[in-house]
Amino acid sequence: MNGWEPVIGLEIHVQLKTRTKMFCRCENVWGEEPNTRTCPVCLAHPGTLPVPNKTAIEWTVKLGLALDCEIAERALFHRKNYFYPDLPKGYQISQYDVPLCSEGRFVVPGPDGDREIGIVRAHLEEDAAKTIHVGGAAGRIHGAEYSLVDFNRGGTPLVEIVAKPDVRSGEEARRFLQLLRQTVIELDISDAEMEKGSLRCDANVSVRKAGEEGYRTKTELKNMNSFKFVADGIAVEVERQIARYQAGEEVMQQTLHFDPQTGTIAPLRSKEEAHDYRYFPEPDLVAVAPPADMVERARAEIGELPAARIRRLEAEVDLDLAYGLVTSGRDALYARVPGDDRRAVANVLMNQLAAAGVDPAAVDGAELGRLVAARETIPRQTFLDALGASADPDFTADPYLAETTVSDAAALDPVIDGILAANPGQVEAYRGGKEGLLGFFVGQVMKETQGKADARVVNERLREKLNA
Amino acid sequence: MIDTLRLTAEDAAGLLERGEASGDELAGAYLDAIEARDPELHAYLHVVGEQGEGVPIAHKDVITTKGIPTTAGSKILLGYTPVFDSTVAARCKEAGLPILGKTNLDELAMGSSTENSAFGPTRNPWDPERVPGGSSGGSAAAVAGGLAPWALGTDTGGSVKQPASLCGVVGLRPTYGTVSRYGIVAFASSLDQVGPLTKTVRDNARLYEIIAGQDPCDSTTVELPEPVAIPEGEDLTGVRIGVPKEMNEAEGIDPGVSASVNAAIRLAEELGADVEETSLPRSVDYGLACYYLVAPAEASSNLARYDGVRYGHRAAVDGDLTALYARTRWEGFGAEPKRRILLGTYALSAGYYDAYYGQAQKVRTVIAREHAAAFERFDVLVSPTSPTVAFRIGEKAENPLAMYLSDLLTIPANMAGLPGLSIPCGLSDGLPVGLQLIGPQFSENALFRVGHALERALGFDFVPERLR
Numbered sequence: 056m057n058g059w060e061p062v063i064g065l066e067i068h069v070q071l072k073t074r075t076k077m078f079c080r081c082e083n084v085w086g087e088e089p090n091t092r093t094c095p096v097c098l099a100h101p102g103t104l105p106v107p108n109k110t111a112i113e114w115t116v117k118l119g120l121a122l123d124c125e126i127a128e129r130a131l132f133h134r135k136n137y138f139y140p141d142l143p144k145g146y147q148i149s150q151y152d153v154p155l156c157s158e159g160r161f162v163v164p165g166p167d168g169d170r171e172i173g174i175v176r177a178h179l180e181e182d183a184a185k186t187i188h189v190g191g192a193a194g195r196i197h198g199a200e201y202s203l204v205d206f207n208r209g210g211t212p213l214v215e216i217v218a219k220p221d222v223r224s225g226e227e228a229r230r231f232l233q234l235l236r237q238t239v240i241e242l243d244i245s246d247a248e249m250e251k252g253s254l255r256c257d258a259n260v261s262v263r264k265a266g267e268e269g270y271r272t273k274t275e276l277k278n279m280n281s282f283k284f285v286a287d288g289i290a291v292e293v294e295r296q297i298a299r300y301q302a303g304e305e306v307m308q309q310t311l312h313f314d315p316q317t318g319t320i321a322p323l324r325s326k327e328e329a330h331d332y333r334y335f336p337e338p339d340l341v342a343v344a345p346p347a348d349m350v351e352r353a354r355a356e357i358g359e360l361p362a363a364r365i366r367r368l369e370a371e372v373d374l375d376l377a378y379g380l381v382t383s384g385r386d387a388l389y390a391r392v393p394g395d396d397r398r399a400v401a402n403v404l405m406n407q408l409a410a411a412g413v414d415p416a417a418v419d420g421a422e423l424g425r426l427v428a429a430r431e432t433i434p435r436q437t438f439l440d441a442l443g444a445s446a447d448p449d450f451t452a453d454p455y456l457a458e459t460t461v462s463d464a465a466a467l468d469p470v471i472d473g474i475l476a477a478n479p480g481q482v483e484a485y486r487g488g489k490e491g492l493l494g495f496f497v498g499q500v501m502k503e504t505q506g507k508a509d510a511r512v513v514n515e516r517l518r519e520k521l522n523a
Numbered sequence: 524m525i526d527t528l529r530l531t532a533e534d535a536a537g538l539l540e541r542g543e544a545s546g547d548e549l550a551g552a553y554l555d556a557i558e559a560r561d562p563e564l565h566a567y568l569h570v571v572g573e574q575g576e577g578v579p580i581a582h583k584d585v586i587t588t589k590g591i592p593t594t595a596g597s598k599i600l601l602g603y604t605p606v607f608d609s610t611v612a613a614r615c616k617e618a619g620l621p622i623l624g625k626t627n628l629d630e631l632a633m634g635s636s637t638e639n640s641a642f643g644p645t646r647n648p649w650d651p652e653r654v655p656g657g658s659s660g661g662s663a664a665a666v667a668g669g670l671a672p673w674a675l676g677t678d679t680g681g682s683v684k685q686p687a688s689l690c691g692v693v694g695l696r697p698t699y700g701t702v703s704r705y706g707i708v709a710f711a712s713s714l715d716q717v718g719p720l721t722k723t724v725r726d727n728a729r730l731y732e733i734i735a736g737q738d739p740c741d742s743t744t745v746e747l748p749e750p751v752a753i754p755e756g757e758d759l760t761g762v763r764i765g766v767p768k769e770m771n772e773a774e775g776i777d778p779g780v781s782a783s784v785n786a787a788i789r790l791a792e793e794l795g796a797d798v799e800e801t802s803l804p805r806s807v808d809y810g811l812a813c814y815y816l817v818a819p820a821e822a823s824s825n826l827a828r829y830d831g832v833r834y835g836h837r838a839a840v841d842g843d844l845t846a847l848y849a850r851t852r853w854e855g856f857g858a859e860p861k862r863r864i865l866l867g868t869y870a871l872s873a874g875y876y877d878a879y880y881g882q883a884q885k886v887r888t889v890i891a892r893e894h895a896a897a898f899e900r901f902d903v904l905v906s907p908t909s910p911t912v913a914f915r916i917g918e919k920a921e922n923p924l925a926m927y928l929s930d931l932l933t934i935p936a937n938m939a940g941l942p943g944l945s946i947p948c949g950l951s952d953g954l955p956v957g958l959q960l961i962g963p964q965f966s967e968n969a970l971f972r973v974g975h976a977l978e979r980a981l982g983f984d985f986v987p988e989r990l991r
């Protein structure tokens with residue numbers, strides 16, 4: 056960065072998985088036939104009125120508490136006015152100067168310790184409908200032949216979280232998002248799936264000289280739909296801005312789109328450019344006063360937050376493994392698995408057990424601990440088979456532990472010799488410099504021994520014999 | 524032979540109860556009257572003529588009725604047939620009141636003469652050269668002209684009270700929040716209320732009883748603190764009546780109007796009321812100006828949904844989205860909605876919000892406090908409903924400000940969310956004069972009581988002289 060500091064402010068939208076929409080009783084579901092989940096209210100027929108979804112309010116309060124926010128005693132809904140076909144009323148019911156949650160913070164453990172990211176606000180609003188532009192360039196309305204609107208998503212509850220510009224790198228943004236996602240999943244209020252759009256992230260990016268006061272011009276990176284794209288997009292934009300400043304050029308305020316395929320950034324023709332939204336308090340709704348018992352109930356439902364668990368785990372494994380365990384929801388099982396080699400336990404959980412696709416919640420920790428402890432002494436295939444079965448009811452490690460690896464050189468040498476004798480051509484090639492053929496010989500031995508040979512010993516013996 | 528000009532809704536109910544007329548005969552008498560006189564009056568936009576066993580009713584055409592076109596007097600809603608009933612229409616249906624038809628109004632309830640209707644003006648049954656008032660002019664004219672035993676209107680700045688006054692009938696604007704707005708084509712959400720137009724105060728109380736009460740579809744409604752009492756007494760002993768100086772001496776009040784109102788006030792005294800002068804200086808000084816910021820601001824947002832995308836008028840446009848919006852709205856809205864959309868958009872714009880909309884909301888609080896202070900000393904405040912009797916068609920059509928002054932005396936109580944009852948109290952130049960009774964929140968029963976006693980003592984003949 057040679058003296059430049061990135062300044063990143065994240066705006067995250069979380070779609071709540073309430074049974075019904077925010078202001079009507081239509082079912083809140085994803086992936087149904089277009090325009091089958093609509094009613095006069097969410098289609099903005101004349102005279103219809105919004106009725107707030109109490110669950111959505113309670114869940115927003117719960118999320119606000121998890122973000123250490125202050126909960127407003129009387130929050131207000133406002134109208135955000137603009138014309139677009141995805142907005143049937145011509146305004147979106149959102150929140151403005153008195154959101155449900157404000158002034159919070161979210162701790163993101165990082166390589167240099169905990170980073171505290173300020174939360175400006177978390178507010179509740181209704182989502183827009185989905186527009187599909189047919190013909191023209193890249194699914195944009197500009198130049199489209201015609202556009203279709205699917206109102207199924209219109210009016211579904213959405214929480215917008217605005218973080219302070221405290222994030223300092225694309226990687227940190229990714230960690231922030233992963234933790235936030237895990238938090239809303241544990242609160243059981245959203246699917247938070249970026250591919251489906253139930254978790255969306257925009258980033259305001261600027262850079263400044265280290266030690267510089269104030270902020271320079273920022274750009275807005277829109278709709279990055281995976282954690283990796285968030286990290287990559289921000290990194291690319293930060294580099295672009297630094298390069299401009301270093302070339303003596305300015306950075307223009309604009310909305311940008313990151314193309315993950317090419318790794319490039321291009322300006323986005325946006326419906327939201329230079330708008331005056333004419334916010335005013337929504338006269339069809341009264342102030343939202345979350346009752347004290349509701350706030351307390353919500354508070355009681357919040358468990359230990361992912362960040363705190365990562366901090367605990369980091370002492371036993373490392374930061375990446377700790378993130379992996381916690382943000383994959385595997386840390387509860389990790390805690391139930393005994394064993395002195397904690398890194399080994401974590402690695403098995405994150406790699407082989409994850410690959411086996413079993414439900415971590417159904418696994419008996421003690422039995423899994425026995426397997427992990429024996430992972431070097433039983434055949435690899437046996438180990439993997441055991442992991443695959445570890446979530447079965449009444450699973451026990453015993454039959455798998457009975458099968459031991461053949462690591463005795465005396466037992467393996469005849470097999471190895473046989474293999475070498477049967478493949479003179481390959482032996483010749485190896486000795487001629489094609490050392491990559493070692494894997495071939497290992498594979499043959501494993502096949503011969505039905506996977507029971509100790510791979511380390513086989514490797515050693517093969518090298519010795521081939522190099523002799 | 525049923526004399527629909529003379530028959531009150533209670534009379535009509537009596538005929539049905541005693542079996543002296545069937546529901547069909549009763550409705551038939553009104554349909555005959557409509558056929559005879561509506562070509563001249565044009566009180567109705569659609570005659571429906573439902574069959575039923577109850578006292579039939581007419582609905583202002585902003586009241587959404589399932590399966591019956593609802594135009595709000597605007598071309599923008601041509602071709603729109605609602606798929607649901609407004610709460611008030613549903614309650615009337617449950618009470619067994621068949622719909623005679625939908626009545627004319629100023630376009631989107633914006634106006635004070637019904638001349639702004641996109642479908643031509645309604646004429647005053649007392650003098651067809653004159654307006655019936657507005658915006659609920661069709662409903663008022665229908666009741667006065669014997670074309671409906673009772674009708675519903677809506678009142679934002681005086682749209683029930685003022686036409687009741689000009690047509691010599693009884694009109695109630697209820698306390699904000701007592702009658703559901705669900706299914707009422709919205710003009711200004713924080714001011715709109717549905718109210719009954721009837722020949723007598725007792726009829727009015729009966730219709731109010733049918734429509735009032737909390738509605739889960741309208742978050743701004745509340746449960747009535749006490750049941751509706753149908754008024755019976757004829758004395759006013761102990762009733763404290765305040766006469767706000769500014770509202771009774773305002774510039775522009777016709778001398779004939781003042782004379783009738785003063786006579787009614789003296790009569791109240793004779794009936795035992797304590798009458799005393801009082802003052803509401805700021806309410807009258809600022810009420811109108813404040814109203815013409817708040818109402819257009821909300822209207823500019825409420826009317827945004829008429830974009831030609833989902834229902835109603837859509838301009839034949841080959842071109843882009845903005846052109847579709849612009850052309851549709853240019854063709855669909857008349858001059859008055861356009862004027863108010865512009866006013867309201869301006870009042871909400873960035874940089875002007877605080878000075879206009881924000882300031883108007885503060886003034887609104889001042890007006891409410893001023894009224895609340897007056898109601899510490901008085902049960903009811905009285906004034907003329909309208910400064911003038913019915914004016915000539917076309918007389919104010921070219922001068923919006925002169926037209927706006929028609930609501931000078933009805934607006935202050937509306938801004939404060941207070942109920943107001945207009946009862947006819949005499950004639951000036953052969954045209955009806957209305958007396959406005961204003962009470963504190965939820966004082967409808969007191970207004971009915973005072974209105975009923977005065978109505979009996981005044982002996983006003985609600986049948987237009989030329990039709991007797």
Ligand SMILES: [Zn+2]
Binds near residue numbers: 079092093
């Ligand atoms: Zn809906």
